[in-house]
Amino acid sequence: MSISAKNGIIGLYFLLEKEAMKLLYTDIRHSLTELLTREAEQLAAAGRRVFYIAPNSLSFEKERAVLEQLNRHASFAITVTRFAQMARYFVLNDVQQGRSLDDIGLGMLFYRTLAEMEERELTVYGRIKKDPQFIQQLLELYHELQTAQMSFEDLQYLEEEEKREDLLKIFRAVSQAFEDQDFDASSKIAAFARHIAAGDVDSELADLALVIDGFTRFSAEEEYLLGLLHRKGVEIVIGTYASRKAYRSAFREGNLYQASVDFLLKLAKDYGVQPQYAVGKGEEKEDAFGRISKLLESRYDFSQAELELSEEDRSRLQIWATMNQKEELEYVAKSIRQRLHDGARYQQIRLLLGDVEAYRLQLKTIFDQYRIPFYLGRSESMAHHPLVQLAESLERLKRYNFRTEDFLNLLKTGLYGDLTQDDLDHLEQYLRFADIKGAGKFAQDFTINSQHKFDLKRLNELRQQTTAPLQELFKTRSQTAAGLLKKFSDFIRQAKVGENLSRLAAGAGQQEQEKQEEVWKAFSHVLEQFAQVFAGARLGLDDFLTLIRSGMLLSHYRTVPATVDVVTVQSYDLIEPLTAPYVYAVGLTQDRFPKIAQNQSLLSDEDRERLNQATAEEAGLVIASSENLKKNRFAALSLLNAATEELVLSAPALVNEVEGRMSPYLTELTIEPLSLPITVKNRRLRATTLAPIRPCCPVSLSSIRRRLTESGHRKSGLSGRWRSGSCVKSWLLKVSGFP
Numbered sequence: 001m002s003i004s005a006k007n008g009i010i011g012l013y014f015l016l017e018k019e020a021m022k023l024l025y026t027d028i029r030h031s032l033t034e035l036l037t038r039e040a041e042q043l044a045a046a047g048r049r050v051f052y053i054a055p056n057s058l059s060f061e062k063e064r065a066v067l068e069q070l071n072r073h074a075s076f077a078i079t080v081t082r083f084a085q086m087a088r089y090f091v092l093n094d095v096q097q098g099r100s101l102d103d104i105g106l107g108m109l110f111y112r113t114l115a116e117m118e119e120r121e122l123t124v125y126g127r128i129k130k131d132p133q134f135i136q137q138l139l140e141l142y143h144e145l146q147t148a149q150m151s152f153e154d155l156q157y158l159e160e161e162e163k164r165e166d167l168l169k170i171f172r173a174v175s176q177a178f179e180d181q182d183f184d185a186s187s188k189i190a191a192f193a194r195h196i197a198a199g200d201v202d203s204e205l206a207d208l209a210l211v212i213d214g215f216t217r218f219s220a221e222e223e224y225l226l227g228l229l230h231r232k233g234v235e236i237v238i239g240t241y242a243s244r245k246a247y248r249s250a251f252r253e254g255n256l257y258q259a260s261v262d263f264l265l266k267l268a269k270d271y272g273v274q275p276q277y278a279v280g281k282g283e284e285k286e287d288a289f290g291r292i293s294k295l296l297e298s299r300y301d302f303s304q305a306e307l308e309l310s311e312e313d314r315s316r317l318q319i320w321a322t323m324n325q326k327e328e329l330e331y332v333a334k335s336i337r338q339r340l341h342d343g344a345r346y347q348q349i350r351l352l353l354g355d356v357e358a359y360r361l362q363l364k365t366i367f368d369q370y371r372i373p374f375y376l377g378r379s380e381s382m383a384h385h386p387l388v389q390l391a392e393s394l395e396r397l398k399r400y401n402f403r404t405e406d407f408l409n410l411l412k413t414g415l416y417g418d419l420t421q422d423d424l425d426h427l428e429q430y431l432r433f434a435d436i437k438g439a440g441k442f443a444q445d446f447t448i449n450s451q452h453k454f455d456l457k458r459l460n461e462l463r464q465q466t467t468a469p470l471q472e473l474f475k476t477r478s479q480t481a482a483g484l485l486k487k488f489s490d491f492i493r494q495a496k497v498g499e500n501l502s503r504l505a506a507g508a509g510q511q512e513q514e515k516q517e518e519v520w521k522a523f524s525h526v527l528e529q530f531a532q533v534f535a536g537a538r539l540g541l542d543d544f545l546t547l548i549r550s551g552m553l554l555s556h557y558r559t560v561p562a563t564v565d566v567v568t569v570q571s572y573d574l575i576e577p578l579t580a581p582y583v584y585a586v587g588l589t590q591d592r593f594p595k596i597a598q599n600q601s602l603l604s605d606e607d608r609e610r611l612n613q614a615t616a617e618e619a620g621l622v623i624a625s626s627e628n629l630k631k632n633r634f635a636a637l638s639l640l641n642a643a644t645e646e647l648v649l650s651a652p653a654l655v656n657e658v659e660g661r662m663s664p665y666l667t668e669l670t671i672e673p674l675s676l677p678i679t680v681k682n683r684r685l686r687a688t689t690l691a692p693i694r695p696c697c698p699v700s701l702s703s704i705r706r707r708l709t710e711s712g713h714r715k716s717g718l719s720g721r722w723r724s725g726s727c728v729k730s731w732l733l734k735v736s737g738f739p
Helices: 003-019 032-045 054-071 085-092 103-117 131-149 152-157 161-181 188-200 220-231 244-248 258-271 289-300 313-316 325-341 354-368 388-398 405-412 421-434 439-443 458-474 481-495 497-506 508-533 541-554 605-614 622-640 664-670 701-710 724-735
Strands: 023-024 047-054 078-081 206-212 235-241 317-324 349-353 374-376 569-570 578-588 644-653 679-680 685-690
Touching: 003 497, 023 032, 023 131, 023 258, 023 388, 032 047, 032 054, 032 078, 032 206, 032 235, 047 085, 054 078, 078 085, 085 161, 085 220, 085 497, 103 131, 103 508, 131 152, 131 161, 131 220, 131 541, 131 605, 152 161, 188 220, 188 349, 206 220, 220 235, 235 258, 244 258, 289 313, 289 317, 289 622, 289 664, 289 679, 313 317, 317 325, 325 349, 325 354, 325 644, 325 679, 349 354, 354 374, 374 497, 388 405, 388 439, 388 458, 388 497, 388 541, 388 701, 405 685, 421 458, 421 508, 439 458, 481 508, 481 541, 497 508, 508 541, 644 664
Parallel strands: 023 235, 047 078, 047 206, 206 235, 317 644, 317 679, 349 569, 349 578, 374 569, 578 644
Antiparallel strands: 679 685
């Protein structure tokens, strides 16, 4: 074959390879999911098996959104999933190299390995080697190294000698434990990548296509997998949000779209593909949120936008200021009820939380009061479940030799024994009166009385009933894992834990019953993982109880809503554009919006930078501080475009009795040319919409009085001048009559 012919074949090969990758971007007011679903349908029509890939946090939502966009609302050729789940499809029939361990089992293996080490063997971490939080950090580092395409041996490049030696010693010991006990905790993506590199799955890849939605960055592991698939000729379509203006800009630093444009340009460079701007069905549309976004984008890139907002545009986006989160949620609930009265449905409404943990308890109370069904769309931690509290109380009772508080906490879980509330109150009153503490006092009859105030006969019956199972369990000495599990199972049965859990769910709705079932499955799984990791090993009851509690804290469960017509609740940073017609975002204080990712791992940012420079080009640890700004700007833009009809952004002055300032992302919406007003929601005053102010200018008493008078309120009793350097929050508190 001539040289020119060879060059022609090579050129054709590279042309085909380039065509196998397509990069798309679209305006944030266009539906990216609709565009990518059309791409997926075209690939499926051409005979491809299509995997529609979404981030882990969005896969459940994305599956529903894609199905709604499909012409027939279903397709056997299109699977909506995650990278790891897709990899699992291809390695499902692998001959298992070892027994599989999940995070719970892996955490237990770290615990076992560290327990076998002497404290003096670890210079830095010796004293905390069995601390659950330290083991959790080791677990996270283990996974980070996997997704970064690094091995634990790369830790040798760390600068700090003692830290380096400790971490290498721990990971080498854990690696040896994997081999000795025939365990496997390797990533499914890594296993799939090995098969691709070896050519084992070439026939299966021949008709494969990927459509990727919702990303603004890939992990090193995901990038490596995509590179392998691309070289095998797999068709890949990747889409993201960006404006044409941002994409063409020579200077991107500080741009609202910096995260997505950087993402596109990196892919374009890596694969030699030109990104294409795409528009969905029909002509380009620009609504109120689109105009607001363009004005905001111009502010960030220091350009001019020839746009003006109408009053109709401004009415689509409301900014609320409230006193506290309780009032804030009540105003949201009332507004939702009004929307229902006007013809909307629950499923058309989305509630976003600035801090899920800070709001979850009051959210349930208030939404139940207003009879608003809702679904918290996230995986739930077991941390707050009574079953975890039971395990924690058992551990503390054993460790601290029957302290009164630990004993009462065990009884108050509602899962131990069958005491009535009257019995529990009577017993608690006596224990505190007689100062009963320590295993010895609990083992003896109660005899102290005061003017026959207490029924000692009944109290001793309760003492015997509640302490007998505990005393039997705590007599257990060091023995095998199987023996400890047998003892613990007997204790669970005697304490009627399973019956009590069923009783808790019996009077509740279907969703609560499903929740308790999932919790029990998670608890059983913890025991199974313990049996697997510690098979044949001997250990004490203290270690056993610590491991069970730690395993349960690592456990998560997820339920699905009992009905489709519910208000979906989620963290604001998981939102996508055009999610729902009506969106409420609450808790948007400066501390929570934006969320500043803190590095709390065992590796500092300097450690990560050093490892990234020392290891292979395809390897890379994430440095959160370098991603914060552009990630948060893109999250703010996504939130601003979350609604198709109306959006409410709200910030309370107090969250859990802690004072907070309104987020700067909200206050800048009040500045010209956006000039959005802030509506003060206060029970003592009727809702008052106040004209925008410039956030950091002096505001005099007379101007405050004038605003109140114009709003129909009596003059304020404030005196003197004050600056709004403490931002709009201080001004709102004073204007609203807050103390």
